[in-house]
Amino acid sequence: MSYDDSCPVCRTAEIVCGKWTLLIIRDLAEGRSRFGELERSLRGISPRTLSLRLRALEEEGIVERQTFPEVPPRVEYALTEKGRALVPLIEDMRSYGTRWLGADGDCSSAGPCAPDAVEADAPPAAVAAA
Template sequence: MDISKEDEQCLISIREALEVVRGKWAILVLTLLSLGPQRFNQMRRHLDNVSIKSLTDVLRHFEQHGVINRQVFPTSPVTVEYSLTDKGRAYIPVLREMRIWGETWGGTSEAR
């Protein structure tokens, strides 16, 4: 079976999107940030099993890809807050669809 140019472009685009949201914690971090700006320790509390290194890696990766803003406030101690950029907010409809899918077909759903 041959793949059309359009299908091939679809696969390339999906691969590129997955490169940005790769990793175990990425989707959950995006979900938290879709609710509003968060501080590092706030996110750690909501993501019970995430290590400091894993969360730091995800946040740096998202910052490098322009998905989140990192804002430093000159308080004592320094306060750092993370929020979604326009690029990050553009992912919110995908998160909503994932929620719907999870509610419908997830492990605790009776709709199977």
């Protein structure tokens, strides 16, 4: 099967299937966060990977970065309207996981999906297979 630029499912998958992307969106759905807060909530993600994912989401118009002129500088990340439109997709995934996969744990940012035993930058899909 080949990639089709005109297929809305392909285009959406291209964005949301990146490493950690859905978990970053899940966490930002709760409100603005600083880099360190995201890093702590996504236990196992490296700072480099988090930085790259946030930058990619910013380029896609899903996340906005706001820098405050303070010393030291404060940076916060938030979902844009385009990013908030992905939240129902995440809620549907939560419902699916509960109903069909028996995953009934806390799926907030305080309850990371990646266990400590999994490689630090492993994509969340690899976690389910582990």
